[in-house]
Amino acid sequence: MHYRSREVKQVRIVYDCDVLVIGGGIVGLSTAYAITRAAPGTRVTVLEKESGAARHQTGHNSGVIHSGIYYRPGSLKARYAVRGAAEMVKFCAEYGIAHAVTGKLIVATEKAELPRLHALVQRGRENGIPVRELGTAQLAEYEPEVRGLAAIHVGTTGTCDYVAVARQLAEASGAEIRYGAEVVRIDRRDALGVAVRTGDGTIVRARVLVNCAGLQCDEVARLAGDEPGMRIVPFRGEYYSLARPELVRGLVYPVPDPAFPFLGVHLTRGIDGDVHIGPNAVPALAREGYGWGVIRPREVGTTLAWPGSWRMARRHWSYGAGELRRSVSRKAFTGAVQRLLPAVTVDDLVPAAAGVRAQAVLRDGTLVDDFLIEEGVRTVHVLNAPSPAATAALPIGREVARRALAALAVT
Known part of the structure; x- marks a missing residue:
């Protein structure tokens, strides 16, 4: 009896790249660089x-290099911000990017804020940040026009041009950067990698996918077949913008409310x-809604359909009402500044460009406070990276890169 040999044909996939990063903001470009x-x-x-690069969160913030004083010791935000601030200053100096380390003041204007101010002193010290406590007279030496009962000075805070940083990361990474490439579909085969289709019909095949899509990161995760939760x-x-900039010498912040991931109106x-x-x-009516006139019904519907949105609103309605009031009333906003x-x-007060924060909200209404990075099969998703992500971009990029390269090693 004769047996006919069976030839097993193996499918050979031609990959366009090893790692495909979705998102050309500072985190995505830092990941490529790392x-x-x-x-x-x-x-x-x-x-x-x-x-072009950095058109959303990266290019619409105050440009502050955060010290890390606000964040829970041991959290990713605390570790990456402290490390990232020093690295960002070094990166800017190395590449000739405009920056300045000015320090900042955190000012208590009411007695009820004094315990929280003292708690920040302790938190800063636990995070390894130099903090100087100031009385009223010392406060005036730093900022003659600022009033408060007490303050702390944080010397490692500064400012820089994050758009220039993002552009430099793109150039120095040596990665292929494709602009005008909106992702519309992702096909993932666990053994064969991922294939991504862009709006113009182009297919890009990769072994590993990294999602740094910021305002669209949850949508990209779901396109990839991963439920982000x-x-x-x-x-x-x-x-x-302040029409009389001579009133302020540097950076001045209020004492933040620890219940919210926002730092309050600052200078x-x-x-x-x-x-x-x-x-x-204030809530935006579109993920890229930089003004009240930008409304995208589908995106509003997505927000309203998420149970966490309603639970968050019930929990924090009074805080939100105050923010909305200051949004529609310049007089109310001025009162907060005064x-x-x-x-x-x-x-x-001269109206200036707005930004949009990509805030992750869990099903139970919790505002995710720390950076959130999750992994799937052949995928790494950055699901929460608002401020201080720009400050921490270099260490965040290294962490995401580590996970992507580990996934690449097992393909």
Whole structure:
């Protein structure tokens, strides 16, 4: 009896890259940079739907290099912000990017805030951050126009041009950056990697997918077949410029409410000499809704369909009402600023560009406070990376790169 041999045909996949990063903000570009530094020769492609880098969260913030004083000791935010602040200053100096380490003041304007201010001193010390406690007279030496009962000075805070940082990361990474490439479909075969289709019909095949899509990160995770367990609820951060910038020398912050991941309305002298005031945080009617006139019904529907949105609203409605009031009333916004800067008037506030914060909200209504990075089969998802993600971009990028390269090693 004769047996006919069976030839087993193996499917040979031609990959366009080893790691495909979705999102050309500072976190996505830092990840590409970290991968090529850690594993030279790894082919990395970055897909960004906009026509250039850093068009959303990275390019719409106050430019502050955060010290890490606010964040729970041991948390990713605390560790990465402290480390990232020093690394960001070094990176800017190495590449000639505009930056300044000015320090900042955190000011208590009411007696009820004094215990929280003292708690920040302790937290700063636990995080290894130099903190100096100030009385009223010492406060005036730093900021003559600012009023408060007490303050602390945090010397490692500064400002920089994060858009320039993102562009430099893109150039230095050596990755292929494709702009105008919106992801519309992801096909994942556990043994064969991922295939991503962009809006113009282009197919990009990769061994490992990294999701750094920011405001769209939960949507991208679901396209990849991974349920993230959270949804992005966008909050618009509204800013003003100070018509009399001479009133503020540096960076001045209120004592934050620990129940919220927002720092309150603060004063920031940028590297260009302008002073920005804000942000006021209100729900946005689109994930890229930089004004009240930008409304995307499908995205509003996604937010309203998520149970966590309603639970968050019930829990924090009074805080939200105050933010909305300051959004529609410049007089109310001015009143909030006058707690720190009594000399400011309504006429001193000039509307400036707004930003949108990609805030992850869990099903139970919890606002995710720390950075959130999850993994699937051949996928790594950055699901919560709002402020201080720009400050911490270099260590975040290394952590995401580590996970992506580990996934690559088992393919």
